[in-house]
Amino acid sequence: MIGIGTIINALAIGGGAVIGLLIKNGIPERIKTTIMQAIGLAVFVIGLSGSLKEIFQVAAGGYLETRFTILMIICLVLGGIIGELLRIEERLANLGDWLQKRFSRQDGDLVRGFVTASLVYCVGAMAVVGALEDGLTGNINILLSKSLLDGITAVVFGASLGAGVALSALPVLLYQGAITLLAGTVKTLLTATVISQTSLLGGVLIMSIGLNLLEITEIKIGNLLPAIFLPVLIDLLRLILPVF
Template sequence: MIGIGTIANVAAIIAGSALGVFARNGLSERFKNTVMQAISLSVVMIGISGTLEGIFYVAENGGIKSRYIMVMILSLVAGGLTGEALSIEQKLDKLGEWFQRKVAGSGGSFAQGFVTATLVYCVGAMAIVGSLEDGLMGDAGTLFAKSILDGVTAIIFTTTMGIGVAFSALPVLIYQGSITLLAGIIKPWLTEAVITQMSIVGSVLIMGIGINMLDIKKIKVGNLLPSIFMPLVYYVVCTLLSSI
């Protein structure tokens, strides 16, 4: 059944958040801060490793070479301008605040948990590739694996940022579900290179999320979300121009 991977992912986030609520009450503020720093560093390293894995490869002569750097830069710039024009980050914040007003006693960290978890769950390579595999081949294996990871992460996130993490399941449903449903339409344009480039940009954004979580610098990762799809746009435009 196409879409079952996203449904499982949403269920795992909600279940993990529910468990995290109980664990949250058993941790003091001091332990929560330490756990949050550990998670933040892990997110940064996941972003770095994913970016380097996509950019660098071993050439036939055994040397290390790089690729797709210019596409990555152009995608981040074009996507950032698009996201800034659409005010995606601001809309995510407002959505989180709206949920917070509806959930009594949620605490001031509700919006932070909602936005942070939404971005972490949506921008990674597994979200993109898994949704495409589910939509194109009916293979939800990657999303099932992501569900386990997200469920565990939801437990940890909820212990430090609160129940807002559970509500990130809604954007995940919309985001991954849309990619799954549209996969068949955009299939002709989804070359291996395009998917790799999209994954690279997603990994860069994950690194940005980790930097935000460490309070090093505020990066508007939400406004950079369109960057993930810019390699696809770039490929489509180049293909159309070459055919003229």
């Protein structure tokens, strides 16, 4: 069912927040570190498997051949340039800082917990890529991994920021759900090739998230987000300009 990944994600946040409210003292730091490393490995493997599935195909002779490699490089480079010019990563960070300052003036932990958690769960590449993948292909593996991450974070936030964290499940449901529904609507207009190319680029970005979670790299994934949409643009240009 389309959107089930986002529903699971929202439930994980709500459930994690409730657990955090109950245990109060949160998760010991050493256990939290190990869990985050384990999830980072899992996220990397999911991204890797998704990329390999799209980039390799069985040729007529029964051997493997690669596809979309040049397009992948072009989309990542152009997408990165667009993202840097638009300063997507920086603007997302600034938005988060502004919202936190704006609402930190308000009394009570409810609003503070709600805003902080909502930003963490919504402002990121995993929310966009996972919701797109759900809508375009029905694959919810990325959102399942995000659910584990968000659920664990919700336990920590719930213990320190209070009940407002549980309410952040609502904007996640609306935000990711809207992306999934939009992707599910437009996929009928896209060719199977374009969907595969989009999934390939999404897998590469998910691999990057895994590497960042493992603290191996500090890739500005937000600035690479435009790359996901470039296969659609290229396909449109091919229709408009047959020589393209």
